[in-house]
Amino acid sequence: SEEFSAKVPKGYVINSNPLAGEKVKRNSIVIIRVSKGIEQVALTSYIGKSSDQALNELQAAGFSVISTYSFSETQLAGEVLSQNPAGGATADKGSKISLVISKGSQFAFIPNLYSIEEAKAVQSLKDLDLKVVVKKIGKKSVKKVTNISPKVGSKIKRGSTVTITVG
Numbered sequence: 001s002e003e004f005s006a007k008v009p010k011g012y013v014i015n016s017n018p019l020a021g022e023k024v025k026r027n028s029i030v031i032i033r034v035s036k037g038i039e040q041v042a043l044t045s046y047i048g049k050s051s052d053q054a055l056n057e058l059q060a061a062g063f064s065v066i067s068t069y070s071f072s073e074t075q076l077a078g079e080v081l082s083q084n085p086a087g088g089a090t091a092d093k094g095s096k097i098s099l100v101i102s103k104g105s106q107f108a109f110i111p112n113l114y115s116i117e118e119a120k121a122v123q124s125l126k127d128l129d130l131k132v133v134v135k136k137i138g139k140k141s142v143k144k145v146t147n148i149s150p151k152v153g154s155k156i157k158r159g160s161t162v163t164i165t166v167g
Contacts, residue, residue, distance in 0.1 A: 002036045006094055010037030038092040045087020046080040051101040054080050062093040069103045071158075077104030110154045110162065118143040118166045129158035138167035 008014045014033040018024055041061055046054035051067065058065050072081055081100040085091050108128040113121040118134060125132045136143060143166035150156055 001031075002034050004037065004039040004093070005035040006038050006092075008035035010035055038094070040090040041093050042090050043083075043085055043087050043097070046083055046099065047087065048075065049080055051078050051080055051099065054083070054099055058097050063091070063095060063097045066096055066098045067101055068098070069101050071104065071106035072102040073105055073107075075102040077102055106158055107155050108158055110148060110150055110152050110156060112152045113145045113148055113164065114152075115144050118145070118164075121145045121164055121166070125162050125164070130156065131159065131161040133161055133163045135163060135165045136167065137165060140167060143167060 003014065005014055012035050013020075014035050016030060016032045018030065024030060039062075041063070044057065046057075055065050055067070070081060072079075075081055079102045081102050083100070084098040091097065108130060111124060111128075113124060116124070122132050122134065137146070145164050146167050147165035149163045156162070
């Protein structure tokens with residue numbers, strides 16, 4: 001019989017019954033299993049699909065997945081931007097498949113945080129992957145946003161610094 005094997009090259013004997021080296025009677029039955037080599041699996045294209053779906057399906061098919069992340073102005077965060085090998089190709093079962101996954105836009109828009117309490121405003125900006133500098137004025141116990149720079153609605157690169165004034 002034949003079966004797939006990641007360890008034994010195609011066409012070579014995986015094992016036999018009786019085992020190699022054992023004496024057998026003439027005309028007795030010897031069962032051998034021959035390797036068909038590494039199983040080849042057809043790949044689906046996951047471009048534009050959810051990275052969770054791609055990861056689950058590829059791992060279920062026996063692949064090892066390597067994910068890297070990149071900003072994209074055209075695809076939502078969590079969507080697959082590219083894969084290697086490409087969809088439609090075949091790959092050895094157990095081999096590595098590389099996915100590039102969208103981190104979403106590298107830009108954010110400054111939200112209107114006027115009159116919002118300091119802690120909530122700071123968290124809102126951090127949730128957008130922005131750094132925050134807080135300037136405090138006045139002696140009020142509850143500090144609310146009175147100014148924001150850059151101004152509300154501005155397009156800003158994630159990782160940039162936003163200054164809020166609270167008082």
